[in-house]
Amino acid sequence: MAAPVLAVEHVYKYFGDYPALRDVSFSLRGGECLALLGRNGAGKTTMLKILAGLSGAAQGEVKLFGASPRQPAARRRIGLLGHGIGVYDELTAIENLTIFAQLYGVSKSVAREWLERTHLAHVADSPVREFSRGMRQRLAVARAFLHSPAILILDEPFTALDDRAIALLQTLLSEAKAAGRTIIMSTHQLREAMELASHVALIERGKLVHFGPRTPEMLMDPGYVYRTFGAV
């Protein structure tokens, strides 16, 4: 069996005395897609920040490709789409993507390709502050996928997306999964998440109360996970 791409072992995280994560353990292999579910404040974003190397665990260990997420080699393989779009309003679309292409050591021509792919080529030289919300979101998707990351960390990726951006993101995630990339996404959009997910995890008050493969019941009835594994 292939070695896990992502291994989370007994992770704890505290904010002051408050335990945001308690003894969380799971692992994912290449080509697997995890839908991380949980109510607001359950600890999903905290978990994703630790996976992306943006925050340290108080106890326990996270390994991406066998290394700490803070190692540059591991970070080069992460694609992050968080709550914010992560692009600069005062710069143009092409300037934004070119900067991130440079940071990831990717050819500048890839930035143009991604603008084409996200249907933003016609506004490549316009400042992002002039973009509509949907265009900004598509640019954020291009920024996250630009360097062909081996692991995608997505924090509520479908929230506030317009139809075009949802369709684009679903296509890109399906392609990424088929290409053997690992995806972990927190979401409240259960239907979209279940269609993509190979695994489902449920966090409640910092504790991982369920982790396992997505079953046909979950696909047919997205609320099944909360009803079956969650506290009432």
Add this chain to the structure above:
Amino acid sequence: MIFLQVAAKDLRSELRTKESLNASLSFAVVILLLFSFAFDPSGEAVAEFSGGLLWLVFAFAGALILNRSFARELPNDCLEVLLASPVSGAQLFLGKSIASFLLLLGIELLCLPIFGIFYNITWTPKFLPLLGVFVLGTWGLTILGTLFSALTVNLSLRELMLPMLLYPMLIPALMAAMRLTTILLSGNDIGGDDLVWLRLLIGFDVVFTTLALALVETILVR
């Protein structure tokens, strides 16, 4: 050379919005103008306090630029995206320091002729050694200010906290830069006993650059 790309990105952003540049330059010019009314610009004592006045202006104006250094990354959560990229904390810090340094040095060089006119000071014969002092002093101010900008970036009172943390720590570098600038604006050369101030300034820059590069990763990833 990722830090140069970070610096270029910051400079491009700032030159496009001119948010801190305009605020910092106008603040510096206003202080220089107001102090010219407070003192007799034709008096002989002007040369004696010229270095102190100039560096206080630079330190106050610099805080406006340094406050924006990491705060620029807050809209749209750009800081998270940068920290998740292969850019190390040290590279990010160095790039931001270089951008702030160039912006602040540019403001200082614009202020110098204005200062010369308002206070009747002839600075052109000593321009090159003055530039050297400006570079050393501004690097010390920038390196420490960028570090505190990283430390205070998530605080709601960061505009207040940064100067409160920065200025006490900056006293040795400011004293050295003030003394050296005063010597040069008085028409003298730096030499003899005054070399100790130059050594202090260089030592400050080396020590705090090393410390900041070593500590910044811990500050940014908590």
